[in-house]
Each structure stands twice: as structure tokens, then as C-alpha cells.
Amino acid sequence: MLRVLLALMALPVFSVWAANAPAKLPTNGAVILQYHHVSDKTPAVTSVTPAQFREQMAYLADNHFNVVPLSEVVKAIEEQRALPAKTVAITFDDGYRSIGRAASPILKEYGFPYTLFVAVEPIDKHYHDMMSWAQLRELVAQGAEIANHSWAHEHLNRRLAGETEQQWLARVENNILKAEQRISDETGQNWKMLAYPYGEYNSQLQAMLKQHGFIAFGQQSGAAGVYSDLTALPRFPVAGPYADLKTLKVKMHSLNMPVLKQNTSNPELSQGHWRPELRVTLDMSDINPKQLMCFVQGQGAKKPTWLSANEFSIQADRDLPSGRTRYNCTAPSKSRGQYYWFSQPWLRPNDNGQWLRE
Structure with missing residues (x-):
């Protein structure tokens, strides 16, 4: 098992300190799965095949996992409530068409809720293989949550040439708030949940998001729970070599590390x-x-x-x-x-x- 864990630890993973986390609470938390493409025709590094995705969803169903909306996980952590054992939330970044074509029917079959983090500009400009607002609204009608992935999928922590820290932070703040408003206008949803593009963030971004009441997610592994920072919640990326169910099972059962400081x-x-x-x-x-x-x-x-x-x-x-x-x-x-x-x-x-x- 140690050999398996050492291999798994090479995955993209994060977790940070929740300053007010109460000691000795159960640490089962929730495992948040992160997908991009569900297709056998897209780059393997960001994809699972439809067959792999079905196998993973079947595993969750057959083993009686508690699959809940991401917003429910967030609410429990905000209230510092212990989540039921084997709680899982399913998320997708970017809003590719394969989610509507391949993933959504499987999720509907199992009755699993899910969240899509979308950037506005790729949808507006009809980037290749991206869903439209109309298609996203169809998924909303079926119960999907649509959340924020920035305006144009930028590296949010990076300053432009000649930009001061104050100018950078004001630009990024406008970016996120503008994207949130557009998503609300198009879908009727306003979750104030942001997935950092590329999983990149810094302490200034976290403070700004907290000021505006946002919850934020990285692209890193680990169970989210009462010991997690609400502006840097971990997720398990599922793609390429990390889509193998044998190793994914270990991650699906992982516990929220009790980090006090x-x-x-x-x-x-x-x-x-x-x-x-x-x-x-x-x-x-x-x-x-x-x-x-x-x-x-x-x-x-x-x-x-x-x-x-x-x-x-x-x-x-x-x-x-x-x-x-x-x-x-x-x-x-x-x-x-x-x-x-x-x-x-x-x-x-x-x-x-x-x-x-x-």
C-alpha cells in the first residue's frame, strides 16, 4: 500500500489551514472529483473516456457513496458540520460539449448531481468544443450547478507588464465579479463558487474572494472538510493515468487531514x-x-x-x-x-x- 500511496502522491494536490476549524471533529469530509473532457477523442491528460466515466459512476453507486451537490458540501463546511462518510461531489471545469453529450446522460441515469465551472469568453466566442449558454441552461433545468471559472480562463495570480499590485488586484476583482454576473444573467444561478484556472492562486486573491463571499477551489487532491480553507478547497483531478479506478478508489475514500496550523x-x-x-x-x-x-x-x-x-x-x-x-x-x-x-x-x-x- 505504501508503494501505491507514493505513486498517488505525485498527483496535483493542495490543502491549507482553516484557522477556525474545531479540533477533534470527524475528518471524513467530502471528496470532490474534478473532470474536464469525457471523451476518447480529446487529449488524454485532461480526459476520461465515456467507458471510464461510467465505470467510476457505477463504483460510486454500487458502493453506496453519498453523492451530493457541491453547494451542499460548501454549506456543511461553512457551518463546520461533519459530512456523512463516503460523501462525494462531482465537478467539471470549462464546460466542454462532451459533458452534455457523454457525462450528463450517465449522471442522469444514476441520479447524481454535478457542478460545471465555466469561463465566459470561451462560450461567448464559440471556442471549439465548448457548450453554448442554451446548452448550459438545458443542464441547469436537469439540476446542474453552473459556477465561475473566471472571465477568460486567465492565470489570475499574474500581473500584466507595468501593472502595480493594486491595479492587478482591481483587474482580477472586476474579472471575477463580471463573470459571476454574466453567469447569473445567463443561467439564473449565483453560487459564488470559483474554480481557479490552472489551480493558481495566492493569498491576495484569497483575501479578495473572502471579502466578496466567494468559495474557491484548486486543482489538487485531498478531501475537503472542516479543516480546509474555504478559499482553497482541494479536488481530485481525474484524467489520463489518474483515471484508473484501482488508484481512484483510494482517493475516493480519503480523509480530510486535520491541519490546525x-x-x-x-x-x-x-x-x-x-x-x-x-x-x-x-x-x-x-x-x-x-x-x-x-x-x-x-x-x-x-x-x-x-x-x-x-x-x-x-x-x-x-x-x-x-x-x-x-x-x-x-x-x-x-x-x-x-x-x-x-x-x-x-x-x-x-x-x-x-x-x-x-
Whole structure:
């Protein structure tokens, strides 16, 4: 099982500190699945085939998972209520036509609710393979939730040339609020839920979203629950090699890591600080410290350094590369056959301060 977990820890994963999370609450939380394409004709890195998707939905149904709307998960976390065991929410990013053609009929067959995060401009400009507003309204009539994925699927954390921090934040704020209003006008829905494009965010974005009452989601693994930050909720990406049901089953049963405190939760690294030290304080009631193992993306498994009975540190041995990376940590539950899963994302520009082009 350790070999499986080390392989799984190479997935895109995040989690951050919920400052007011009550200690000793159940940590089953909810597993939020993130999809893009459901097709066998689209890039494998962002796709599951219809056959794989049906197999995954059948597994949820046959094993009596509690599949609920994403808004219900959010409400429970906001109210700091424990979610039922085996709770799952299903989400899709971007709004591709394959969701309406291939995924929606399967979801309807099983009676599963779901959420689509859509960017406005790709729909307005009829980008290839994107659903129209009329098609999205049809899904709304069937019970789907439509939420915010920014105006044009931008890298929200990146400033334009010559832009001050104040100008950048005002631009992004307008972007998100304008997109939210347009989605409301077109669909009649206003969930105030944002999926960060590319899973990229920083502490300034989080503070701005919190001010406007938004909940936000990354593109990272881990169960969401009372110990999660409501402006950086984790999801499990399901695509390519990560769509295999054998490993996906482990993730579907994962637990919300009981993180009480971190020394930092801002993913964006400051210039030259390419080997960040992360210190994490846990509720250790159901965790054996000897069984917690971490993973530095691109550098392999790394044992944590325990600073006290409930605080550990993890630090890369080499500089993290430019772009998106993460530290992942998992630990088996002492009382259940499931794994706690924690991750901290990092965003690093090039040495000259410029971001990689994507």
C-alpha cells in the first residue's frame, strides 16, 4: 500500500489551514472529483473516456457513496458540520460539449448531481468544443450547478507588464465579479463558487474572494472538510493515468487531514526562496507520526522532521522548478482503513521574475 500511496502522491494536490476549524471533529469530509473532457477523442491528460466515466459512476453507486451537490458540501463546511462518510461531489471545469453529450446522460441515469465551472469568453466566442449558454441552461433545468471559472480562463495570480499590485488586484476583482454576473444573467444561478484556472492562486486573491463571499477551489487532491480553507478547497483531478479506478478508489475514500496550523499557506514563492520550509501542526488523535510520509514533487519521497509531538516540517533538498509544484503528505488512519491526505501548492516564476508561458 505504501508503494501505491507514493505513486498517488505525485498527483496535483493542495490543502491549507482553516484557522477556525474545531479540533477533534470527524475528518471524513467530502471528496470532490474534478473532470474536464469525457471523451476518447480529446487529449488524454485532461480526459476520461465515456467507458471510464461510467465505470467510476457505477463504483460510486454500487458502493453506496453519498453523492451530493457541491453547494451542499460548501454549506456543511461553512457551518463546520461533519459530512456523512463516503460523501462525494462531482465537478467539471470549462464546460466542454462532451459533458452534455457523454457525462450528463450517465449522471442522469444514476441520479447524481454535478457542478460545471465555466469561463465566459470561451462560450461567448464559440471556442471549439465548448457548450453554448442554451446548452448550459438545458443542464441547469436537469439540476446542474453552473459556477465561475473566471472571465477568460486567465492565470489570475499574474500581473500584466507595468501593472502595480493594486491595479492587478482591481483587474482580477472586476474579472471575477463580471463573470459571476454574466453567469447569473445567463443561467439564473449565483453560487459564488470559483474554480481557479490552472489551480493558481495566492493569498491576495484569497483575501479578495473572502471579502466578496466567494468559495474557491484548486486543482489538487485531498478531501475537503472542516479543516480546509474555504478559499482553497482541494479536488481530485481525474484524467489520463489518474483515471484508473484501482488508484481512484483510494482517493475516493480519503480523509480530510486535520491541519490546525501552518507557518505559511501562500503558494506564491518570493524571489529566490525556491526551497520553502513548511511547518504543519496536526490533531494527532488518529495519526501515528511514524506513518506520516511526504513527497516533494520532482524530488521523491521525503520523511518529515518532527519538531514536536504534533508539528512537523518538510523542505525540498533542491530548488523547486519554475511553474506549479507541491509538497504532499499522507498518513493512514489509526482507526479506519483510509488515508489522510494533505498538500501545499507552490507557484514559482523564473529567476528573472517572469512566468512560464502556457
